[in-house]
Amino acid sequence: MLLEKLEHYKLILASGSPRRQQFFKDLHIPFEVRLKDVEEIYPEHLTAEEISDYLAKLKASPQKNSLQEKEILITSDTVVWHNNESLAKAANAEEAYEMLRKLSGNWHKVITSVCFTTSTNQKIVNHTTKVKFKDLTDSEIWYYIKNYKPFDKAGAYGIQEWIGLIAIEEIQGSYTNVVGLPTELVYKTLLHMISNYNY
Numbered sequence: 756m757l758l759e760k761l762e763h764y765k766l767i768l769a770s771g772s773p774r775r776q777q778f779f780k781d782l783h784i785p786f787e788v789r790l791k792d793v794e795e796i797y798p799e800h801l802t803a804e805e806i807s808d809y810l811a812k813l814k815a816s817p818q819k820n821s822l823q824e825k826e827i828l829i830t831s832d833t834v835v836w837h838n839n840e841s842l843a844k845a846a847n848a849e850e851a852y853e854m855l856r857k858l859s860g861n862w863h864k865v866i867t868s869v870c871f872t873t874s875t876n877q878k879i880v881n882h883t884t885k886v887k888f889k890d891l892t893d894s895e896i897w898y899y900i901k902n903y904k905p906f907d908k909a910g911a912y913g914i915q916e917w918i919g920l921i922a923i924e925e926i927q928g929s930y931t932n933v934v935g936l937p938t939e940l941v942y943k944t945l946l947h948m949i950s951n952y953n954y
Contacts, residue, residue, distance in 0.1 A: 760949045767828045774935045791817035807834040807868035815872040828872040835910030837863040842910045851911035859891040865933045882937035884928030
């Protein structure tokens, strides 16, 4: 069991996302939240999982040198990838509308990268989930934006919210990945890291 193996470790989650924090609570994994601001800018030539890998690693950089032995820092980033374009967080209702209009009736990819950083090592993993939206009407899009204000979410939507209940026709891959964290992959990676801890 991971919980038993974590007894002598401190897990640090560098994320203010209530969804990611709740996943760790649901997994019964003790953690501490430590936040450091990072300007999330990436090189323009990066695509898809290259973007989320880069940003997950970037988010670890302010805390990497201050980690103590047997502290594990977890940082992550989620990208919505559609038609060779990254749909980041919407700055306002108009941007959210444009993003959801692009996703309407189409498949897109949700890619989450997770970076595990210790005082001596760093490992990055990622998972891709394919999601298919039905054709959305303008009234459905504006209802969702008005009532849920999804401006803190990649692609301007949360699968666990109203839009997910009425719009998602098909999903291929991890559901929790679309919410914001591929929990099975995180669990497996932590087990492997601790079982092979020899720093």
